[in-house]
Amino acid sequence: MALEGHTVERAYSAADALRRAVLFQAQVVLLDIGLPEIDGYEVARRLRLLPELRDTRLIAVTGYGQPRDRERARAAGFDEHLIKPVSTASVARALGGMPREPARR
Secondary structure: OOEOOOEEOOOOOHHEEEEEEEHHOOEEEEOOOOOOOOOOOHHHHHHHOOOOOOEEEEEEOOOOOHHHHHHHHHHOOEEEEEEEEOOOOHHHHHHHOOOOOOOOO
């Protein structure tokens, strides 16, 4: 799947997100905080422990928007914190000039 020139992978569980991020070598992970098995904060902490994902940009997508929520996201390893509903424009700002993938032939 492609979106705005970026290849997109989707995961529907925390375990799947961790697996796919490694397999896909994700440059960016948009991660919901309110996950059923383990929360997005813990997923972010686990992603940050993986050397192959040390440069991955982690973006929290959440309904939690208080200052303490932003601090908690930063402490867990997130680079950005977006409040739901998330617009395409806010995602574009969070990506802030990340290069698009070259066109595939």
